[in-house]
Amino acid sequence: MDCLFCNIIKGEIPSDKVYEDDLVYVFNDIDKQAPVHFLIVPKKHIESTDDLVEEDKELVGHIFLVAKNLAKELGLEKGYRIVNNCKEDGGQTVNHLHFHVLGKRPLTWPPG
Template sequence: MSQDPNCIFCKIVDGKIPARKVFEDEQMLAFHDIAPWAPVHILIIPKQHIASMAETGPEHAGLLGHMMTVGVRLMAELGVTNGFRTIVNTGADGGQEVGHLHLHFMGGPRPWARG
């Protein structure tokens, strides 16, 4: 599986940096965000290093669908019952801060209303 030795998310996948994991399988990893914007805020990343959503193609359709459906299930398992927000920042102009594809799933009472 392709990894970038300088990527913080690849280091999390490799176990070199700890994370509060909520799910892991052979394709992806889900963990709590270290700077949450909501009562429940998880990140879902592919284990393969893919720099951003702009780097995906038809060969990634199964992976992307898997990441989305597992995210929905995890939000329910984490007690989010009244809706949630899913965000994928892509590239510098899209607000992406880490150069590894990641999906934000945020839920809880009005998680996007920052105080």
């Protein structure tokens, strides 16, 4: 399997790491859409939200707690957005489940 995010997690492709634990790898997005914009990627390869299974529910909960903790650590007290794109029409460009966390500027809705 040739997955961009798996290769980043393995250290084969450089990244600006923000956080890592046994379940997730977090790094700054190379195409920032806000002053703070990082990705939370599970180390387990899961193609998309549609590929989640019952055993992944603790992993997804962990991802949201990591997002909350990093948002606090990075000073996003005025708010932030967590985005998950699912499949082509949803805007997913890398077929590995990931969550964008954006903050430090007002975010409008709809995003565009």
